[in-house]
Amino acid sequence: MTYTTPVPITDGHFYAGSSLELRDLTMAYGEIEVLREVSLEVEPGTTTCIIGPSGSGKSTLLRGVNRLHEPKSGDVLLAGESVLTQKPDAVRKRIGLVFQHFNLFPDHTALENVALAVRHVKGLSKAESRRIAEARLEEVGLAERADHRPRDLSGGQQQRVAIARALAMEPEVMLFDEATSALDPELVKGVLNLMAQLAQRGMTMLVVTHEMGFARKVADQVVFMDEGRVVEAGAPADLFEHPKSPRLQRFLSEVL
Numbered sequence: 001m002t003y004t005t006p007v008p009i010t011d012g013h014f015y016a017g018s019s020l021e022l023r024d025l026t027m028a029y030g031e032i033e034v035l036r037e038v039s040l041e042v043e044p045g046t047t048t049c050i051i052g053p054s055g056s057g058k059s060t061l062l063r064g065v066n067r068l069h070e071p072k073s074g075d076v077l078l079a080g081e082s083v084l085t086q087k088p089d090a091v092r093k094r095i096g097l098v099f100q101h102f103n104l105f106p107d108h109t110a111l112e113n114v115a116l117a118v119r120h121v122k123g124l125s126k127a128e129s130r131r132i133a134e135a136r137l138e139e140v141g142l143a144e145r146a147d148h149r150p151r152d153l154s155g156g157q158q159q160r161v162a163i164a165r166a167l168a169m170e171p172e173v174m175l176f177d178e179a180t181s182a183l184d185p186e187l188v189k190g191v192l193n194l195m196a197q198l199a200q201r202g203m204t205m206l207v208v209t210h211e212m213g214f215a216r217k218v219a220d221q222v223v224f225m226d227e228g229r230v231v232e233a234g235a236p237a238d239l240f241e242h243p244k245s246p247r248l249q250r251f252l253s254e255v256l
């Protein structure tokens with residue numbers, strides 16, 4: 001699979017991705033620690049893919065980064081500033097999150113879904129919110145489908161609306177949690193292509209994925225997690241061609 005077939009994109013829009021750093025991030029549910037002293041540096045405008053077995057703490061890590069779940073200890077720095085000292089709402093404006101399930105309003109069109117979010121979060125006028133929504137939908141290749149409701153869009157198109165909605169907030173970092181795993185196989189590629197395009201255009205991205213082809217081709221850095229820890233991290237070619245730890249070797253032999 002290649003990730004170069006772009007969906008139609010307007011002008012030369014570039015994103016102003018910020019750096020992201022995790023310092024000894026430890027997270028727990030009650031007494032049970034599920035993330036242990038995870039440290040990670042993501043340079044501005046680069047893509048880091050997180051891979052690892054089920055239950056290894058990948059989603060929990062993302063939830064810590066945008067404060068959907070409060071870390072137990074450690075820190076998360078966005079553009080060098082701790083997100084823990086900022087209001088969670090303020091952090092979520094700066095760090096977009098795209099999940100497996102898109103959570104669009106079923107009774108609103110694609111355009112309205114994006115515009116309503118812009119209006120709600122940014123407090124802009126109706127007209128200005130619509131203008132931004134139109135531009136973002138065009139960016140994800142959905143200008144023609146803007147007036148359709150979610151049920152009249154494919155799963156892949158719905159996910160692209162969700163990505164447009166996240167982009168409309170002008171985030172400095174985008175987090176993706178298995179954004180393609182609920183999609184029919186033939187729809188996966190369109191969404192991965194879009195994600196690859198955001199990467200090329202300077203967004204800082206932290207991507208939890210089972211798509212090893214995507215990680216190999218698009219990531220600047222791949223992080224392999226197991227049991228709440230980073231086991232191995234590095235350039236995709238190193239990790240995929242020369243895994244050092246037996247745990248990663250076994251994981252790759254199971255998924256590739």
Ligand SMILES: Nc1ncnc2c1ncn2[C@@H]1O[C@H](COP(=O)(O)OP(=O)(O)OP(=O)(O)O)[C@@H](O)[C@H]1O
Binds near residue numbers: 057060
């Ligand atoms: N809300 C919660 N309450 C208690 N434990 C949880 C909660 N969410 C996750 N866990 C546990 O935390 C650990 C890490 O879960 P997490 O969802 O981060 O894993 P994951 O790597 O994203 O897995 P998957 O690939 O299946 O999505 C698991 O043992 C899980 O059972």
Ligand SMILES: [Mg+2]
Binds near residue numbers: 059
């Ligand atoms: Mg998960």
